[in-house]
Amino acid sequence: MADREELESVCKRRGFVWQSSEIYGGEAGFYDYGHLGAKLKDNWERSWKEYFLSLGDHYHMIYTPNILPYRVLESSGHVDHFSDILITCKRCGNSHRGDHLLEDITGESAEWMNKDELSDHILEHDVKCPDCGGDLDEPEDFNMMFEVDVGPKGDRKGFLRPETAQGSYMNFPREYRALRKKMPMGLATIGSAFRNEISPRQGVYRLREFRQAELQIFFVPGKHDSVFEARYQELEKKNIKLLRSDWEEQKEVSLDELDDLPVFYRYHLAKIYEFYSEVMELPHDEFRLRELSEEEKAFYNRIHFDVEVHMESLGGWKEVAGLHYRGDHDLGQHQKGSGQKMSIPIDGERLIPHVIELSFGVDRNIWSILDKGYRTGDRDCMKISGSLAPYKVAVFPLVRKDGILDRSIEVYEALKSKFSTFWDKSGSIGKRYARQDEIGTPYCITVDYDTLEDDTVTVREIESTEQIRIPISELSETIESLIKKEKGFSS
RNA sequence: GCGGCUGUGGUCCAGCCUGGUAGGACUCAAGCUUCCCAAGCUUGCUGCUCGGGUUCGAAUCCCGGCAGCCGCACCA
Known part of the structure; x- marks a missing residue:
């Protein structure tokens, strides 16, 4: 529920995100994250890692360079087809x-x-x-790729990578051994990718330099399915909302109704859905999984669903992530191009593992949080999941006299090593609440006259603006369990 | 990339047609005030997108660049 211009204005004014190289007039397709945007992005990336790496016993992060030699992208098909x-x-x-x-x-x-x-x-x-x-x-x-000259003579051609996935594919053989041949194996990475878009528009939605969070999962179908199947059990009755390529409109179905999709695919589809509803806390009717039709999807993708979020500021359903079953295309291409074996021995023969790719556009996801979170009206408010919010808590003195100011500093000092905490004494108390509302701080603590008597403070929640009064000694654990949703807020 | 529109403090906008001291609202900072939701008072910071031209003089007129928006195209 966010008007594009209003949201962009808040983002600039408060410190989330704006056009890069601004003082020189900017360059289309490049954006900077300010101090709040950076916190939000770091929190999102941390949550992404925690969530998706836990889906498998052998899913791990790796980091690989932004520049790739010519031959890599020749093998991947990007030189010809990108x-x-x-x-x-x-x-x-x-x-x-x-x-x-x-x-x-x-x-x-x-x-x-x-x-x-x-x-x-x-x-x-x-x-x-x-x-x-x-x-x-x-x-x-x-x-669409940015070409770079490598070396002192500039005679070695390379490209800024158009996607982060190639690093994971190329490292499959090395990590397969380093991780002691455990399958299914996942190699995830978060990093920058570069595409020289003809006409970048719509803010951070289409950038020339952007961040991707990708997880490539390697396995041999029919051989490693039991691992997925075991994990799938708990999910099969779960309902998710999706739009299949041959459906007229989206609907909610339980996973076991999708029996034409392999179990390993269904499992990750459901987990992605859960990430959007439980970690990012997007409203259920504002995001969906959409299957791409034969015409829309690339030839090597056997199954392709996109995650789409309905963003008012961008005029409708917009792609923020994808789940692609890519078969053995990627490893096959690199085996051909490099001459190195990408296959593994299975029951006496050598097979090239298949890949399912989870691919997220970080900037688009960050924007979707801001778009879905921002509400204007009586009160301008950015509703962000507590785990993602740039500041978890703010501390105010009700008034700046009678020792209340100093007491509030003590409370702030005690909290700041544990939470990202903000302290503010300027303006009226209402003004200070309003400032925190606008940047999505879920809880505001106020030190008042009662604090001086009995060492309690009020904690105000962003959504309801209701307050509870609790002892300072319980503050830290209360805030923590509120953020982790172990405990609901009620006065 | 093509066509149309636009570019003024941190943000949003007025001023441009008809050239002559750049204005408002909000925000922000410091302080005062304040016993809980953008109150009030004082003081303060910050601006004509960039480059060239016309002119005694350009935010204003002309040319060009850059950026943004909308449409087209593009988005393996």
Whole structure:
């Protein structure tokens, strides 16, 4: 429930997120996180790691470089396929995708063609500009990857990685041995990825440099399924909301109704759903899992669901994550390209493991928290899960006299080593509550005259604005159990 | 990338047509006040997107760059 402009204004004013290199006018597709945004992002990434690494006994983080050698992305298919061939009209100057122009005439797929082949076919079919009928110029390559020159002579070509996943694929053989051949094995990573988007828009939704949190899970279907099956038991009656490619509209179904999907896929689908509802605490009717149709999904993805969040500020359902069953495509490509064995021995033969990929756009997820959290009206308020909120608690003196100020500093000092805590004495008490409401601090503690008598303080909750009074000695554990949801807030 | 619109303190906007001291609201900071939800008072910080041109003089007119929004295209 957030108007784009209002939300962007709060983000800039309070310190969440804004355009990068601002003082020089900015550059499209690059954003900075301020002090609150950085805390929120760090908290999200920490929660992501805790949650998803715990899904398997052998799921671990790894970190790999942002720059990849040319050959890696040649093998992965990005050099050929992560690019478009653009053809510009000589008369009206509009650019079109070359393969689409040809497909419109022939009705056959032209995506596989390179520049020269496309050029020949365009001539052969005498294709004209669809906008004005003018003659077309020679095709030009537009690759979405940023090319970099490596080494002193700059003669070694590389790219800024367009996705973080390749690092996990390439490290499969090494980690398979280091982790002592345990399967299913998961290699997760969080880091930057780079895509030279033609026209980045919609704030942090489409960036040229962005963060991904990805988990690649390696296993051999039919061989390692029992591990997934055991974990799946507890979930099979669970309801999740989704939209399948052949359904008219989304609906809530229990997992065991999705019996055309393999159990290992269903298990992770359900866990992703749970992450959005329980960790990110998004309202159930504001996010969904949507299956991509055959036309929409890439050829190597056997099953593909996206997580979509309904974001008012971005005008509707927007993709924030995906779950892809990629078969043996990725390891197969690297085995071919590197000449190294990516297979493992299974019952006397060598098999290339399959991959399911959990892929999250960090910036998009952060934005979805802000979009879903921000409410205006009588009171401007950012409702963020306690575990993600930049500050967990704020401490105020009710008035700045009679020793109350000093007492509030003592309370603040006692809490700040345990929680991200804010202390504020400026303005009226209501103003201070309002400031914390706007940045999503779930609890505000006020030191008042009663505190001087009996060492109790009030704790106010962001959503209801209700207060409870508790002894200072119980403050720390009370706040902790409130944030962890071990205990509900009631006065 | 193409077309349309836009760019003024931290934020949101007025001023531009008709060139001549840049204004408001909110925010922020310091202080006063205050026994619980953006109150009030005092003081203060901060601005014409950038570059060029016209002019005695440009926020204002002209040209260009950059950025943003909307539409088209793009988004393996």
